[in-house]
Amino acid sequence: DQQVKQNSPSLSVQEGRISILNCDYTNSMFDYFLWYKKYPAEGPTFLISISSIKDKNEDGRFTVFLNKSAKHLSLHIVPSQPGDSAVYFCAAIAYSGAGSYQLTFGKGTKLSVIP
Amino acid sequence: KAGVTQTPRYLIKTRGQQVTLSCSPISGHRSVSWYQQTPGQGLQFLFEYFSETQRNKGNFPGRFSGRQFSNSRSEMNVSTLELGDSALYLCASRLGTTNNSPLHFGNGTRLTVT
Numbered sequence: 001d002q003q004v005k006q007n008s009p010s011l012s013v014q015e016g017r018i019s020i021l022n023c024d025y026t027n028s029m030f031d032y033f034l035w036y037k038k039y040p041a042e043g044p045t046f047l048i049s050i051s052s053i054k055d056k057n058e059d060g061r062f063t064v065f066l067n068k069s070a071k072h073l074s075l076h077i078v079p080s081q082p083g084d085s086a087v088y089f090c091a092a093i094a095y096s097g098a099g100s101y102q103l104t105f106g107k108g109t110k111l112s113v114i115p
Numbered sequence: 116k117a118g119v120t121q122t123p124r125y126l127i128k129t130r131g132q133q134v135t136l137s138c139s140p141i142s143g144h145r146s147v148s149w150y151q152q153t154p155g156q157g158l159q160f161l162f163e164y165f166s167e168t169q170r171n172k173g174n175f176p177g178r179f180s181g182r183q184f185s186n187s188r189s190e191m192n193v194s195t196l197e198l199g200d201s202a203l204y205l206c207a208s209r210l211g212t213t214n215n216s217p218l219h220f221g222n223g224t225r226l227t228v229t
Contacts, residue, residue, distance in 0.1 A: 049215070096171050100171055104160065
């Protein structure tokens with residue numbers, strides 16, 4: 001049972017345009033969401049996060065939107081740059097007991113920004 | 116501040132063998148998690164340790180085990196290796212285990228089982 005879904009395995013965008021990466025979740029207990037970016041041969045790096053009490057969080061060219069009623073979040077990158085080409089993972093956090101919170105990741109979306 | 120360090124970077128083993136992977140977290144981080152990444156499956160959670168205690172465990176068979184030492188360094192062991200265990204194994208550390216404490220990943224150990 002996949003609780004965090006990234007339904008688009010890949011996405012191609014022209015340089016300078018907007019990239020929109022989508023993520024859906026099924027577990028209503030998730031209360032914090034994160035996006036990670038991964039280059040080949042490197043570990044994922046934290047990009048941006050959003051709490052379930054907010055619907056938008058911005059950091060420079062990156063904005064994450066959360067629609068709790070639809071259980072959907074998206075990452076917008078504006079403008080897209082060739083260096084943004086990477087695999088993007090959506091992750092969600094829920095309380096797992098014993099004072100600990102567990103992250104669940106989606107399968108990732110490979111973004112290619114074409115110069 | 117040094118990042119998460121994983122050793123070795125690459126490993127080739129044969130079926131039936133066992134393997135131990137090592138992870139040194141960011142200084143001051145007490146939580147260490149392990150993930151398996153395979154093509155098409157994304158990042159699958161193995162387990163998380165905090166202060167030498169296993170806090171969470173994913174849906175992996177008992178052949179996958181781990182431990183954490185008093186200096187927060189962690190090891191992951193896989194026994195009786197199978198071809199399907201070939202994957203990138205990622206270690207991540209975080210300061211605490213609260214919901215807004217992001218994971219910081221190492222560059223992984225690429226395990227190939229032949």
